[in-house]
Amino acid sequence: xxxxxxSLSFILSLLCIPLFLIALSxxxxxxxxTKIIGLYSLDIVLGITVxxxxxxxxxxxxxxxxxxxxxxxxxxxFMSIFSIVLTFIxxxxxxxx
Numbered sequence: 001x002x003x004x005x006x007s008l009s010f011i012l013s014l015l016c017i018p019l020f021l022i023a024l025s026x027x028x029x030x031x032x033x034t035k036i037i038g039l040y041s042l043d044i045v046l047g048i049t050v051x052x053x054x055x056x057x058x059x060x061x062x063x064x065x066x067x068x069x070x071x072x073x074x075x076x077x078f079m080s081i082f083s084i085v086l087t088f089i090x091x092x093x094x095x096x097x
Contacts, residue, residue, distance in 0.1 A: 004059060004062060005062070006059030006062065006071055006072050006075075007068075009072070010056075012048065012051075013075045013079055016045065016082060023044070042089060042093070049079055049082050050079075050083055053075075055075075056072055057076060
């Protein structure tokens with residue numbers, strides 16, 4: 001099976017949820033990303049979410065069947081909502097910091 005940009009963006013959108021949960025629940029992951037990389041773990045998840053959103057938009061150009069279209073639309077809608085939620089969490093978290 002050939003992996004297209006549309007399929008890749010869908011897989012990345014499904015991987016963003018566990019990555020988000022790991023970033024929230026694991027203190028070791030949080031301290032690793034802030035000390036070693038210099039970024040908060042939710043900033044990394046937000047970056048992956050934005051990249052996945054744009055890959056979903058780019059992946060819509062090669063759609064030939066309704067399943068691929070549904071995958072692309074799901075990815076775009078889900079990633080836009082998820083990025084808004086992450087931006088809100090990061091904004092409120094930095095205000096309280």
